[in-house]
Amino acid sequence: MKVVLCVLALAAVALGAPSAPGGRIFGGINAARGEFPFIVSLQYCIIGFCQHSCGATILSPSWLLTAAHCFTELPGIGSVRVIAGILNQNDANAEKQTINIGRYIVHPNYEGGVNPHDIALIMLSSSLILNAQVQPARLPRQGEEPQGPFDLAGWGSIGGSNLFPQMPNNLQKAVVPLVPIxxxxxxxxxxxxxxxxxxxxESNVCSGPLDAPITACGGDSGGPLSKGNVVEGVVSWGINPCGGVDAPTVYVKVSNYINWIQRYVDEPLLFAD
Known part of the structure; x- marks a missing residue:
């Protein structure tokens, strides 16, 4: 089977940008409500239709962290909105918040597609209201080396094909080990x-396991690789088809970008103890 590298966004599949793989966070299970209060769903909207495309991590009431390709690989039409406070994509709970994006900032060294420095900041058009289901993640210190195992979470594809991925309603999670670089x-x-x-x-971190088919997949891009409530990585790219044995998932190493993040975020940030 031919294997290729691919970014792990999803909305672009139906709309003509680079394809996302068909597969799953294989072996993952349903997350519980409130287990990942810092994850949000980015939804790409066109002509009144919106669908989940990427994940993102809450850094503060007005700022999120995601993958740069969640914006650069989209068509030049449509818009992106943020859904926070949900476990299921069809949630109608009181904690659910829908907010438009004010602007996004792509790392200046990112060259598009499957490349290093695939990280971006999102400034919301209005602030999130923090509650039990909506909380900021903590950040590592600049230069700290991440230590697994980690939690991988997202609403990425759990089956189907590239053109017709099967998307989960419930947020999925899996515990994944660090693969040395x-x-x-x-x-x-x-x-x-x-x-x-x-x-x-210097700027990437990888997860396995290499002996089981557990990987991120289409729609997981931009979401957090976390340890407790500390975001250690941002889902960036992997092998297509995903869900294969001996195929690591590659993330942006957040600790490499703390100084860059602080250059833009004008609200207090939480750091690991």
Whole structure:
């Protein structure tokens, strides 16, 4: 089977941008309400129709963290909104908040597609109201090395095909181990039969397991790789088709970008103790 690298956004599938893989956070289970109060759903809207496209992490009432390709790989039409405080995509609970995006800031070194520095900040058009279901994540310190295992969460594809992915209603989660960056590099090189790949030793982190089909998939892009309430990574890219054994998921390493984040976010941020 031919394998290719792909970003893990979803809305672009139906709308003509790079394809997302068909697969799942394989082996994942339903998350519980309030378990990940810092995750939100980014929804791409066009002509009155909205669908989940990416995840994002709450940093403060007005600022979110996501993957840059969740914006750069979309068509030049339509809009993106934020849904916070939900467990299920069809939730109508009192904590649910729908807010438009004021602006987004893509890291200046990101070159688009499957590349390093795939990170972006979102400033909301109005502030979130914090409650039990809507809370900011904590951040690691600049330069800290993440230590697994981690929690991976998202509303990404759980089956179907590239063109017709099966999307979960309930937020999914899986516990995933850290794959050391040099091992990740070796595995990707083997999978791609020596073809070059954009894994960046300083700014990426990888998860496995390499002996079971547990990976992020289409629609998980931009969502958090977390440890407790600390966001350690941002879902960036993986192998298509996803859900394969011996196929790591690659994330942006958040601790590499704390100084950049603080340059823009004008609200107090929470850091790991």
């Amino acid at each position: 040099r091992e990740c590099d070796a595995v990707l090189t083997r999978i791609l039969e020596g073809r070059p790949h954009p894994l960046h030793f």
